[in-house]
Amino acid sequence: MKNPQEVFNEYLAEMNLKATPQRRLILDTIIKQKAHLSSEELYAKVKARDASVGQATVYRTLKLLVEADLVEPLDFADGVTRYEISYGKEHHDHLICSVCGKNIEILDPTIEKRQEEIAKKHGFKLSSHKMYLYGICDDCRKGK
Amino acid sequence: MKNPQEVFNEYLAEMNLKATPQRRLILDTIIKQKAHLSSEELYAKVKARDASVGQATVYRTLKLLVEADLVEPLDFADGVTRYEISYGKEHHDHLICSVCGKNIEILDPTIEKRQEEIAKKHGFKLSSHKMYLYGICDDCRKGK
DNA sequence: ATAGATGCAAATGGTTTGCAGAGCT
DNA sequence: AGCTCTGCAAACCATTTGCATCTAT
Secondary structure: OHHHHHHHHHHHOOOOOOOOOOHHHHHHHHHOOOOOHHHHHHHHHHHHOOOOOOOOHHHHHHHHHHHHOOEEEOOOOOOOEEEEOOOOOOEEEEEEEOOOEEEEEEEHHHHHHHHHHHHHHHHEEEEEEEEEEEHHHHHHHHHH | OHHHHHHHHHHHOOOOOOOOOOHHHHHHHHHOOOOEHHHHHHHHHHHHOOOOHHHHHHHHHHHHHHOOOEEEEEHHHHOOOOEEOOOOOHHHHHHHHHHHHHOEEEEHHHHHHHHHHHHHHHEEEEEEEEEEEEEEEEHHHOOO
């Protein structure tokens, strides 16, 4: 399987866009990150490696990475869009603790299957879905 | 079952807040609406009935209605938060056409049950969830 | 009487964009 | 050389907030 960098380069070439050091740096920074970073957080990490990079470039690159299907935007209901590498990872949804922000990746074939069936029943061709489960985790409940 | 207006009045009384004509008007306008309105759209409808009402009051009242569990915010992924009356309606999720914006309310017990099970398995006490299915509807596909 | 509500306009805050200079191919 | 990028700062836009004035209770 190709690595994300290759895929990104191919995407850029195909779209007649350029592979710049900033774009490489930004992709590399996301890859090295296990967490789900907001654009702001990512910008901080990127800046630590190259202080000259601008905020706007991070936003613009993030958009490209989403279009290239390498990265997926997440909505943890805290007002910021977060991102995670999706390339090479199986699709999954999230279970989020609304107290501490902890989040767990979940994958449930039963649900995925039902979603398809529901869409079909209504004559829709499903293109994507979002499912977020919000709750309070064990630790936060015990901590009380 | 109490009607929404009563519930709202009780909520306001309990919180030592006041039942003002604006608040009544806004709730009434949402109730009369079958669509999922954005704050902006709601503001327009409200203004048609009383031009003196301000935008901010609509936002503020919407927040109250959500806290009172009468209204639920929706995220159709188009940059605006939409709202619908939830009081007296069974919980449901949405299937949205990303071309024409049409949306269908869905309810699937299988999925609901699995969500609970998943949360439990991870030691979470589920407080809410969001599920949106995005796709393209029959009409929009044929229209092409 | 008085805590709370309203409308207005200004402020926020995440994200986008215009522009002039810089860089990739 | 030419088209794309970048950083900066200004612009956007939905939503929030400060404030002086009004109003429900």
